[in-house]
Amino acid sequence: MIHTCRNQNLFFSNPRHGQRELTARRFVSDCLVVVNFKTYQTAHGASAEELARAMSGIETNARMIAAVSALDLAAVVAAAPGLEVWCQHLDPVGFGSNTGWLHPETAIERGATGTLINHAEHKVSIEHVAMLLDQVPEGFEVCACAADVDEAMALSALVPTYVAVEPPELIGGDASVTSADPGIVSSTAAAVREVSEEVGILCGAGVKTGADVAKAIELGTIGVLLASGVTKAEDPGAALSGLISEL
Amino acid sequence: MIHTCRNQNLFFSNPRHGQRELTARRFVSDCLVVVNFKTYQTAHGASAEELARAMSGIETNARMIAAVSALDLAAVVAAAPGLEVWCQHLDPVGFGSNTGWLHPETAIERGATGTLINHAEHKVSIEHVAMLLDQVPEGFEVCACAADVDEAMALSALVPTYVAVEPPELIGGDASVTSADPGIVSSTAAAVREVSEEVGILCGAGVKTGADVAKAIELGTIGVLLASGVTKAEDPGAALSGLISEL
Amino acid sequence: MIHTCRNQNLFFSNPRHGQRELTARRFVSDCLVVVNFKTYQTAHGASAEELARAMSGIETNARMIAAVSALDLAAVVAAAPGLEVWCQHLDPVGFGSNTGWLHPETAIERGATGTLINHAEHKVSIEHVAMLLDQVPEGFEVCACAADVDEAMALSALVPTYVAVEPPELIGGDASVTSADPGIVSSTAAAVREVSEEVGILCGAGVKTGADVAKAIELGTIGVLLASGVTKAEDPGAALSGLISEL
Amino acid sequence: MIHTCRNQNLFFSNPRHGQRELTARRFVSDCLVVVNFKTYQTAHGASAEELARAMSGIETNARMIAAVSALDLAAVVAAAPGLEVWCQHLDPVGFGSNTGWLHPETAIERGATGTLINHAEHKVSIEHVAMLLDQVPEGFEVCACAADVDEAMALSALVPTYVAVEPPELIGGDASVTSADPGIVSSTAAAVREVSEEVGILCGAGVKTGADVAKAIELGTIGVLLASGVTKAEDPGAALSGLISEL
Numbered sequence: 001m002i003h004t005c006r007n008q009n010l011f012f013s014n015p016r017h018g019q020r021e022l023t024a025r026r027f028v029s030d031c032l033v034v035v036n037f038k039t040y041q042t043a044h045g046a047s048a049e050e051l052a053r054a055m056s057g058i059e060t061n062a063r064m065i066a067a068v069s070a071l072d073l074a075a076v077v078a079a080a081p082g083l084e085v086w087c088q089h090l091d092p093v094g095f096g097s098n099t100g101w102l103h104p105e106t107a108i109e110r111g112a113t114g115t116l117i118n119h120a121e122h123k124v125s126i127e128h129v130a131m132l133l134d135q136v137p138e139g140f141e142v143c144a145c146a147a148d149v150d151e152a153m154a155l156s157a158l159v160p161t162y163v164a165v166e167p168p169e170l171i172g173g174d175a176s177v178t179s180a181d182p183g184i185v186s187s188t189a190a191a192v193r194e195v196s197e198e199v200g201i202l203c204g205a206g207v208k209t210g211a212d213v214a215k216a217i218e219l220g221t222i223g224v225l226l227a228s229g230v231t232k233a234e235d236p237g238a239a240l241s242g243l244i245s246e247l
Numbered sequence: 248m249i250h251t252c253r254n255q256n257l258f259f260s261n262p263r264h265g266q267r268e269l270t271a272r273r274f275v276s277d278c279l280v281v282v283n284f285k286t287y288q289t290a291h292g293a294s295a296e297e298l299a300r301a302m303s304g305i306e307t308n309a310r311m312i313a314a315v316s317a318l319d320l321a322a323v324v325a326a327a328p329g330l331e332v333w334c335q336h337l338d339p340v341g342f343g344s345n346t347g348w349l350h351p352e353t354a355i356e357r358g359a360t361g362t363l364i365n366h367a368e369h370k371v372s373i374e375h376v377a378m379l380l381d382q383v384p385e386g387f388e389v390c391a392c393a394a395d396v397d398e399a400m401a402l403s404a405l406v407p408t409y410v411a412v413e414p415p416e417l418i419g420g421d422a423s424v425t426s427a428d429p430g431i432v433s434s435t436a437a438a439v440r441e442v443s444e445e446v447g448i449l450c451g452a453g454v455k456t457g458a459d460v461a462k463a464i465e466l467g468t469i470g471v472l473l474a475s476g477v478t479k480a481e482d483p484g485a486a487l488s489g490l491i492s493e494l
Numbered sequence: 495m496i497h498t499c500r501n502q503n504l505f506f507s508n509p510r511h512g513q514r515e516l517t518a519r520r521f522v523s524d525c526l527v528v529v530n531f532k533t534y535q536t537a538h539g540a541s542a543e544e545l546a547r548a549m550s551g552i553e554t555n556a557r558m559i560a561a562v563s564a565l566d567l568a569a570v571v572a573a574a575p576g577l578e579v580w581c582q583h584l585d586p587v588g589f590g591s592n593t594g595w596l597h598p599e600t601a602i603e604r605g606a607t608g609t610l611i612n613h614a615e616h617k618v619s620i621e622h623v624a625m626l627l628d629q630v631p632e633g634f635e636v637c638a639c640a641a642d643v644d645e646a647m648a649l650s651a652l653v654p655t656y657v658a659v660e661p662p663e664l665i666g667g668d669a670s671v672t673s674a675d676p677g678i679v680s681s682t683a684a685a686v687r688e689v690s691e692e693v694g695i696l697c698g699a700g701v702k703t704g705a706d707v708a709k710a711i712e713l714g715t716i717g718v719l720l721a722s723g724v725t726k727a728e729d730p731g732a733a734l735s736g737l738i739s740e741l
Numbered sequence: 742m743i744h745t746c747r748n749q750n751l752f753f754s755n756p757r758h759g760q761r762e763l764t765a766r767r768f769v770s771d772c773l774v775v776v777n778f779k780t781y782q783t784a785h786g787a788s789a790e791e792l793a794r795a796m797s798g799i800e801t802n803a804r805m806i807a808a809v810s811a812l813d814l815a816a817v818v819a820a821a822p823g824l825e826v827w828c829q830h831l832d833p834v835g836f837g838s839n840t841g842w843l844h845p846e847t848a849i850e851r852g853a854t855g856t857l858i859n860h861a862e863h864k865v866s867i868e869h870v871a872m873l874l875d876q877v878p879e880g881f882e883v884c885a886c887a888a889d890v891d892e893a894m895a896l897s898a899l900v901p902t903y904v905a906v907e908p909p910e911l912i913g914g915d916a917s918v919t920s921a922d923p924g925i926v927s928s929t930a931a932a933v934r935e936v937s938e939e940v941g942i943l944c945g946a947g948v949k950t951g952a953d954v955a956k957a958i959e960l961g962t963i964g965v966l967l968a969s970g971v972t973k974a975e976d977p978g979a980a981l982s983g984l985i986s987e988l
Contacts, residue, residue: 038592039587039591039592039593039595040589040590041589044600044603069564069600070596071597071601072604074565074569075568088594089594089595094533096533097533097534097665097721097722098532099582099721100616101583102565103533106563106565110539110565110566120593121594122593122594122595123372123374125371126372126373126376127370127398130395130398133397146373151374155373155401156404157400157404157442158400195442227591227593228591285838285839286837286840286844287838291844291850292847292851293850316843316844317810318811318814319815321812322815340780341780342782343780344968345779346808346829347828347830348780348863349812350785350812352786353812353813363840363841366840366841368838369841419838617866618866619859620864620870620887620895621864621888624895642871644874644898645868647899648899649867651897652894
């Protein structure tokens with residue numbers, strides 16, 4: 001049996017602020033595969049552009065998204081024009097005296113269509129997330145990362161576009177969260193639903209295969225957030241193809 | 248008309264994790280007046296002990312709580328044995344190599360019965376609040392501070408004992424939040440209720456008089472968090488008496 | 495009288511690690527005018543490219559340097575190929591799991607030749623500065639910012655390429671540090687000299703005119719760090735020309 | 742051969758601001774043994790008081806210093822009146838609106854005679870250290886911790902009373918820095934001397950025995966900073982006695 005996002009309930013089809021029309025069925029095109037390039041050597045500079053091109057070359061109805069370094073953003077957008085490109089972090093600053101901080105509007109002008117925030121490797125205050133959400137324009141997607149169910153619920157109350165749950169102890173590891181701790185995925189999905197019906201749910205940590213992605217969907221998410229499964233793969237193109245093979 | 252906590256609905260009578268029995272009516276004894284000593288000169292060292300004694304001398308059925316510096320905690324507890332004393336901040340660290348951080352268990356051994364966290368003057372990550380809540384024993388009260396409705400909702404998802412909303416621009420000012428921005432108080436109360444029925448709601452910023460406290464209760468809170476209204480008063484004892492005069 | 499860097503003593507001609515040959519006289523070509531684009535609306539996105547082009551069009555023997563957002567770096571480098579472009583901040587992370595942090599090597603691959611660090615608007619720990627200096631390759635310039643003499647001395651002990659002293663209370667203001675507080679500039683220059691003879695000294699805050707730059711050189715620096723004097727100027731090109739007019 | 746502080750050169754006899762008279766020889770009474778209680782279970786709450794009493798019971802001419810949690814400070818001072826007691830961290834805040842921060846003046850009123858700052862487990866900005874040093878009264882000792890030579894030199898430029906070098910990878914371990922990496926101790930001592938002759942030098946990490954302390958003195962320090970060697974000892978009193986046995 002091929003798992004698809006189609007069998008999810010309709011809550012998921014309406015991520016954040018209703019900017020997409022409510023439909024009774026969800027489609028594979030709503031499924032997300034977010035590849036976090038982090039600062040991997042194989043996913044920075046020219047290698048980031050190459051990996052982005054590989055992503056945009058994958059035939060799939062799922063949404064492939066590259067989350068890249070601010071330093072690589074413009075070049076990646078230029079290299080892979082059709083690809084959705086996110087930042088890995090943004091700061092809720094305005095125009096003015098904010099030396100060294102990452103202004104959302106500059107990111108948007110450089111082609112970012114969304115961002116991660118509060119990743120386990122880059123924690124911020126609730127206020128940071130809330131201010132960022134207030135500041136970004138409608139349609140700019142914000143994926144807030146959570147280490148566990150409690151944090152996922154708290155973030156969901158701020159109604160980001162997505163909440164991604166990633167148990168830190170599994171990040172970068174061999175075991176996929178979907179098999180090592182499926183309970184955290186399904187219970188996060190249920191808990192987030194309780195707080196907000198608008199927030200999409202992702203899961204991550206150790207995700208590497210098409211079976212992992214399919215399982216993530218089955219557990220109540222609309223997609224996955226992953227990194228080393230692609231960036232450390234011997235053949236990243238094959239790894240990417242594998243990820244969407246069971247959707 | 249004298250406002251009391253009695254006319255609140257029963258959600259409020261059951262703060263956090265159901266450790267108090269659900270009752271149909273709430274009583275003045277559920278009302279909180281939390282005095283944040285901050286690092287005010289009039290509320291540190293020996294002055295902290297004196298202010299705490301003044302607080303414990305007030306005749307009221309409301310709960311008077313002193314939130315003091317970690318450096319003053321033990322001395323204040325000794326000086327005003329009947330008074331509830333909270334910390335102003337704690338760190339979710341365990342026993343071990345955590346130089347300079349404030350261990351909850353040490354605070355409890357020194358007599359703290361609760362703590363503020365995420366105050367506008369001391370912001371922390373969601374993870375910090377979540378870990379602290381996981382770590383403290385049942386009965387130890389945690390009051391998470393929020394700058395606005397969004398932050399209050401996010402914190403409520405973590406189910407602290409209380410959420411206190413304090414618009415930063417009004418903190419330390421002349422106007423009480425209850426008159427300057429009553430909408431933020433009532434809308435926060437409503438929003439928190441949506442997320443959790445167990446979380447008690449406080450408000451603060453500019454609170455100085457019994458009328459401010461009464462108005463706070465009327466707007467849906469179970470009490471107030473204040474500082475300069477007492478610590479900067481010419482006669483702190485009179486200021487304290489005034490605060491509970493309309494309960 | 496026209497002030498130039500020429501009349502400085504030879505310490506200044508040998509910034510960091512001796513990578514330039516020691517010479518008995520310093521030249522205007524050693525003078526730095528670092529324009530910090532911050533997140534000013536007039537200096538981000540396409541406007542950053544335009545301002546960088548204006549900078550590279552100025553006829554001068556001084557070194558004009560643009561310190562830009564990580565998000566704008568690659569585009570600014572492409573827009574103004576001859577211009578030295580710095581980052582406003584970098585993080586001392588390696589390759590790997592460092593979501594959202596700014597890797598020096600990626601910055602270098604994108605064309606950065608240096609960076610600011612520890613700006614008053616983006617303070618970091620001593621360890622952050624020390625690790626960054628350990629990590630960057632020879633020739634990559636690091637300008638550590640200090641609020642006062644003490645901080646300048648501490649940073650100098652780490653031997654960054656430059657230390658820039660900027661009294662925070664003067665940043666973005668109308669009065670140039672060179673006239674409002676010339677003593678802090680000369681005493682910082684003397685103090686830094688005591689700690690290290692290899693560190694170049696810049697000053698900043700309120701710098702707007704050629705006279706300010708000339709005065710900075712006279713006070714013992716090899717250049718200036720400025721922002722609003724250019725980014726908020728009605729005619730940035732004229733402002734830039736003015737800055738180097740007395741060198 | 743018994744090592745003593747006596748054979749050090751006279752630089753060491755004049756820590757910070759010349760508040761002690763310069764003498765030609767140093768004495769054991771200038772040697773420091775700073776025990777960092779951290780948040781060890783065996784060194785918090787009532788156990789902190791007990792350990793402090795054990796320290797004050799040791800017969801020695803060396804200076805024994807307990808660095809304790811802010812929460813335990815007042816009680817430890819009361820329990821061991823003759824003992825020097827330091828904080829593990831302080832914040833350079835003034836009187837006023839600084840919820841949850843540790844005010845130096847409150848620490849002093851509660852009996853602290855000094856503090857650690859910038860410990861590897863609690864890093865701060867240079868500005869934090871500089872402001873703290875500006876703020877504390879003469880005679881209040883500040884021991885700034887450094888991970889390596891560079892950081893030690895930077896901190897020395899701020900002229901704290903002491904700089905303690907502790908390689909983080911050895912903290913809490915079995916091997917004493919004095920045998921595992923004696924070079925870092927002697928080179929730090931030399932480097933600090935270059936920057937300031939007023940700063941006393943301590944070393945730490947893995948220090949457990951009297952031989953370790955003697956070796957530290959021999960390498961150019963005036964004492965040691967240690968934690969687990971005492972707090973995790975089966976017989977802390979014996980461990981303490983051992984530490985000063987070769988002075």
